[in-house]
Amino acid sequence: MKRLFRGGRVVDPVNGLDGDLDVLVDGDRIARVGRDLPLDGAVVVEVPKGFVVCPGLIDIHVHLREPGQEHKETVATGVASAVAGGFTAVACMPNTSPVNDNANVTAFILAKAAEAGLARVYPIGAVSRGQKGEQLADIGELHAAGCVAITDDGHPVRTALLMRRALEYAGMFGMPVIEHSEDPSLKGEGVAHEGVVAAALGLRGIPGACEAIMVERDVLLAELTGSAVHVAHMSARQSLRAVRKGKEAGVRITCEVAPHHFTLTDESLRSPVAYDTNTKMNPPLREAADRDAMLAGLADGSIDVIATDHAPHHADEKHVEFDRAPFGIVGLETAVPLCLDRLVHAGVIGLPRLVELLSCNPARILNLPGGSLSVGAPADITILAPDLEVRVEASRLVSLSKNTPFDGWELRGGVVATIVGGRTVYVNSGAGVVVS
Amino acid sequence: MSAVEGGNVLPATALRGKDLLGVSELTPEEISLVLDTAEAMKEIGSRPIKKVPALRGKTVVNLFFEPSTRTRTSFEIAEKRLSADTLSIAAGTSSVVKGETLVDTVRTLEAMQPDMIVVRHASSGAAHLLSRTCRSAVINAGDGTHEHPTQALLDAFTIREHKARLSNLKVAIIGDLLHSRVLRSNVLLLTKMGARVWACGPPTLVPVDLPGLGVQVTHHVEEAVRDADVVMLLRIQLERMEGAFFPSLREYFRLFGMTSARLALARPDVLVMHPGPMNRGVEIASDVADGPNSVILEQVANGVAVRMAVLYLLAGGAEHEAVV
Numbered sequence: 001m002k003r004l005f006r007g008g009r010v011v012d013p014v015n016g017l018d019g020d021l022d023v024l025v026d027g028d029r030i031a032r033v034g035r036d037l038p039l040d041g042a043v044v045v046e047v048p049k050g051f052v053v054c055p056g057l058i059d060i061h062v063h064l065r066e067p068g069q070e071h072k073e074t075v076a077t078g079v080a081s082a083v084a085g086g087f088t089a090v091a092c093m094p095n096t097s098p099v100n101d102n103a104n105v106t107a108f109i110l111a112k113a114a115e116a117g118l119a120r121v122y123p124i125g126a127v128s129r130g131q132k133g134e135q136l137a138d139i140g141e142l143h144a145a146g147c148v149a150i151t152d153d154g155h156p157v158r159t160a161l162l163m164r165r166a167l168e169y170a171g172m173f174g175m176p177v178i179e180h181s182e183d184p185s186l187k188g189e190g191v192a193h194e195g196v197v198a199a200a201l202g203l204r205g206i207p208g209a210c211e212a213i214m215v216e217r218d219v220l221l222a223e224l225t226g227s228a229v230h231v232a233h234m235s236a237r238q239s240l241r242a243v244r245k246g247k248e249a250g251v252r253i254t255c256e257v258a259p260h261h262f263t264l265t266d267e268s269l270r271s272p273v274a275y276d277t278n279t280k281m282n283p284p285l286r287e288a289a290d291r292d293a294m295l296a297g298l299a300d301g302s303i304d305v306i307a308t309d310h311a312p313h314h315a316d317e318k319h320v321e322f323d324r325a326p327f328g329i330v331g332l333e334t335a336v337p338l339c340l341d342r343l344v345h346a347g348v349i350g351l352p353r354l355v356e357l358l359s360c361n362p363a364r365i366l367n368l369p370g371g372s373l374s375v376g377a378p379a380d381i382t383i384l385a386p387d388l389e390v391r392v393e394a395s396r397l398v399s400l401s402k403n404t405p406f407d408g409w410e411l412r413g414g415v416v417a418t419i420v421g422g423r424t425v426y427v428n429s430g431a432g433v434v435v436s
Numbered sequence: 437m438s439a440v441e442g443g444n445v446l447p448a449t450a451l452r453g454k455d456l457l458g459v460s461e462l463t464p465e466e467i468s469l470v471l472d473t474a475e476a477m478k479e480i481g482s483r484p485i486k487k488v489p490a491l492r493g494k495t496v497v498n499l500f501f502e503p504s505t506r507t508r509t510s511f512e513i514a515e516k517r518l519s520a521d522t523l524s525i526a527a528g529t530s531s532v533v534k535g536e537t538l539v540d541t542v543r544t545l546e547a548m549q550p551d552m553i554v555v556r557h558a559s560s561g562a563a564h565l566l567s568r569t570c571r572s573a574v575i576n577a578g579d580g581t582h583e584h585p586t587q588a589l590l591d592a593f594t595i596r597e598h599k600a601r602l603s604n605l606k607v608a609i610i611g612d613l614l615h616s617r618v619l620r621s622n623v624l625l626l627t628k629m630g631a632r633v634w635a636c637g638p639p640t641l642v643p644v645d646l647p648g649l650g651v652q653v654t655h656h657v658e659e660a661v662r663d664a665d666v667v668m669l670l671r672i673q674l675e676r677m678e679g680a681f682f683p684s685l686r687e688y689f690r691l692f693g694m695t696s697a698r699l700a701l702a703r704p705d706v707l708v709m710h711p712g713p714m715n716r717g718v719e720i721a722s723d724v725a726d727g728p729n730s731v732i733l734e735q736v737a738n739g740v741a742v743r744m745a746v747l748y749l750l751a752g753g754a755e756h757e758a759v760v
Binding site: 275316322 | 460537538539557559560561562564565568579580581582583617620643644645646648679
């Protein structure tokens with residue numbers, strides 16, 4: 001079956017396209033992109049003027065929690081949340097229970113994803129067995145089973161030696177090592193960014209240097225090994241400085257930032273609700289200078305990816321004392337509105353750059369299919385309405401967990417439809433367009 | 437209970453909030469109100485029959501998740517002098533050890549209709565969490581390293597009794613500033629009331645926000661003590677050495693310990709204070725702790741009066757039975 005998406009603004013940075021164009025999908029592939037394409041027996045999907053048709057968004061940092069923590073999220077609810085957020089693919093972190101450090105767990109996740117049949121799921125394997133930081137996991141086996149990268153996310157790779165070996169070894173398979181950059185001794189029992197707000201609230205601090213010291217180390221190790229390091233959920237301005245320095249030196253280092261780190265600061269810990277555990281994440285919400293540095297890095301190209309660090313937690317787990325609550329918030333369904341409102345409408349970046357950050361670069365860094373509307377590419381497409389008025393309502397999130405600090409936020413810009421392999425897997429009933 | 441709604445009453449005759457979570461929420465007028473009320477309460481403690489009916493029929497739960505002798509005892513005596521029905525729960529004996537959450541523990545207690553809950557907890561913000569989930573008035577008796585408002589109020593009461601004012605006094609606070617809820621509440625209170633606050637300790641034990649709060653920070657104890665009207669020592673916790681905050685207790689005492697030689701730099705009528713419990717020979721020498729300038733035991737005595745004032749005001753104050 002052929003479908004012709006007609007009337008939208010097509011933004012496809014890989015092919016240098018940005019204009020009112022038609023996209024012809026044949027089965028599960030992109031067949032043609034151009035102006036005023038002939039019908040060619042296709043069913044026409046009229047895309048209202050002003051809507052954006054772009055390569056499917058890819059979130060390379062999500063926690064799907066299955067196996068082991070199905071009360072927080074499952075693969076099925078996670079991918080449902082993903083497509084509702086406009087993501088056609090997600091890469092999921094290995095800190096499940098058991099840890100995804102072997103082919104059986106990888107196969108289990110992929111089977112669950114196939115069963116759900118919504119977003120594509122790319123598992124990320126562990127660097128070390130049990131994420132214990134001692135012995136390398138069976139990285140070749142993980143790669144063969146379908147893992148696209150390795151990480152001990154949730155924990156840093158503690159020793160420089162193990163990180164070096166992981167880089168050398170993963171390099172053999174062309175996989176990057178994704179680092180949760182954090183010096184464990186500087187983090188200590190910290191629960192918030194070390195600064196004026198944490199001091200005022202009596203919360204133990206985590207300085208920006210705790211993250212940056214590890215980024216500095218990993219730049220050196222990427223240089224030493226020639227392999228690729230990807231810095232997960234970067235939050236500190238000092239880390240960005242280290243990444244820039246590494247890039248200038250030609251080191252293979254890339255980085256991502258989460259929407260909460262370019263929209264919020266540690267002020268959210270004391271107001272509007274003091275000690276709101278939905279403002280507790282790791283790395284922590286940092287001060288305004290860090291938030292501004294992240295915005296600058298998004299604008300000038302030194303940040304490669306926006307990834308949500310979607311971290312579902314049950315309401316019971318969050319309804320406790322601040323220092324006892326788990327770190328993390330859900331992010332899949334709030335990312336697009338936050339990006340459109342706070343980056344595009346705020347004039348920080350344009351739409352093509354946003355598509356790079358949410359689609360092209362994630363695909364490139366993890367060597368995933370997608371990230372473009374090239375002829376023959378998978379027909380993974382996201383349709384956005386940049387001017388849609390969106391109100392975030394935690395209780396209505398598709399994710400099994402509702403832990404978001406953005407409840408009640410009113411934002412401009414949202415998702416209209418999500419198409420995976422030519423199949424429409426999500427339509428926003430509130431966006432006023434029919435995409436069958 | 438009849439919480440006093442903000443705006444309906446003159447600020448000088450009632451507290452605006454339902455709870456006392458910290459000094460940070462109090463206005464200077466409210467602080468003065470508590471201190472003035474505490475003067476009347478102190479008089480009660482000097483009578484042969486130390487009891488008034490102000491809180492008759494009110495139930496107060498003292499919920500202590502951390503060991504505490506002086507604060508808990510002080511609240512209990514204050515409650516009894518006001519004729520409240522009181523109940524004290526230590527976390528070790530409660531269902532907390534069975535894995536119940538803080539919120540569930542307090543909801544269970546609330547089902548039995550208490551009017552006030554006095555809470556001490558190791559987590560900063562625990563009192564705020566309860567304030568959001570409780571109908572009862574919540575009094576923060578110390579939350580983590582955040583605040584200990586009644587301690588700061590009793591310290592201010594003690595200073596005011598001796599100096600007749602708080603404004604323009606030089607108050608030097610010396611010790612573990614980083615892990616101290618007493619420091620935070622005292623800094624907030626004293627700066628609101630116009631005192632000049634100096635804080636002194638090794639750089640490893642100084643919180644980053646003090647300069648922004650109008651506090652002079654120094655690492656030289658002599659500079660902090662010179663011409664001080666009040667010298668307040670804070671407890672040095674022995675376990676901090678393991679966190680590499682300082683090398684040894686011996687070295688701490690050498691650099692920061694309050695000796696009579698150092699105290700001689702202060703004004704002759706300086707007050708020496710300590711919220712307790714003291715480490716003699718660490719933050720304070722025995723001859724200073726027991727010397728003529730020490731008001732450490734007065735602080736303890738005043739704690740009862742100040743807590744009576746807080747309980748009375750949060751219970752509705754003058755709306756209820758008169759104190760006398």
